[in-house]
Amino acid sequence: MQVLSKSAFSMIELIFAIVIIGISVISLPMMSQATSKGVEGNLVQEAIFAASTELNQVLSYQWDENAMDGSNLLSKVVWTSTTDCNSTTKLRTGHVNQPLHRKCIDNEILRPTIAIDGLNDIDDAAHAAQIIFTDSTTTQEGYKQTYNSTVTIENNAIFGTSIAVNPNIKKVTVTIKDNDAKVITLLKTYSANIGEIDYYKRSYQ
Numbered sequence: 001m002q003v004l005s006k007s008a009f010s011m012i013e014l015i016f017a018i019v020i021i022g023i024s025v026i027s028l029p030m031m032s033q034a035t036s037k038g039v040e041g042n043l044v045q046e047a048i049f050a051a052s053t054e055l056n057q058v059l060s061y062q063w064d065e066n067a068m069d070g071s072n073l074l075s076k077v078v079w080t081s082t083t084d085c086n087s088t089t090k091l092r093t094g095h096v097n098q099p100l101h102r103k104c105i106d107n108e109i110l111r112p113t114i115a116i117d118g119l120n121d122i123d124d125a126a127h128a129a130q131i132i133f134t135d136s137t138t139t140q141e142g143y144k145q146t147y148n149s150t151v152t153i154e155n156n157a158i159f160g161t162s163i164a165v166n167p168n169i170k171k172v173t174v175t176i177k178d179n180d181a182k183v184i185t186l187l188k189t190y191s192a193n194i195g196e197i198d199y200y201k202r203s204y205q
Contacts (some may be wrong), residue, residue: 020105022038035037040145043133047147050132050184051174054149055187058125058172063191065119068108077195078112102195110133111142112167122170122191126153148180156190168193 062068062075071146077092079085085092085104095102114123129148156171176184 043147044184047132047149047176050149051176051185051187054125054151055062055172055174055189058122058151058153058174059189059191062121062123063170063193064112065115065117065121065123066107066113067105067193067195074196077102078110078193079104079108080112080193082108103198104195112170114155114170120173123153124153125172132176145198147184148177148179150175150177156173 062076064075066078067075077085077095085108087108090103090106092102092104116124116126117160118124127150129150132147132149152173152175154171155167156169157167172189172191174187176186178184
């Protein structure tokens with residue numbers, strides 16, 4: 001009599017296989033959730049870096065649209081009052097009297113202003129909420145959160161006093177919010193009306 005032999009799973013092997021498959025199926029949503037949280041965490045960090053970059057970019061602009069004096073490429077001190085600068089030396093009180101040092105503009109009438117007019121000064125960096133991490137202004141390119149960047153420019157109060165507005169200081173605020181209007185990061189810096197200093201140039205023979 002010939003005995004037929006067949007290969008098959010034992011009951012124990014079958015149970016182990018079912019257990020392993022069950023663990024894998026249960027773990028998949030948890031792994032997906034962890035990955036998603038990691039991606040969102042990275043986006044938050046990128047949003048903070050974007051705010052820092054934007055803040056540094058704002059500070060690269062000239063202080064005020066009236067700070068440029070004719071063909072001079074250096075930003076100068078803008079008069080905030082009729083006694084702000086010396087009309088003869090073109091220096092503000094306390095500034096060093098040197099040819100290449102910070103000078104006041106040659107116009108005693110112009111005053112600092114905060115206006116968005118495309119003249120590439122700090123004021124023109126101000127803007128309402130703009131979407132970041134996207135190729136357009138209407139789509140989010142698959143991200144779960146919409147991150148918006150807002151820049152505001154305003155005169156700051158004089159430090160240590162009760163005077164509300166100091167025309168010599170501009171406060172720059174960059175705010176990043178998500179689509180729930182939750183503030184992700186808020187960065188502030190201050191820029192003063194002190195003009196630019198020219199570099200001393202030497203020529204060698």
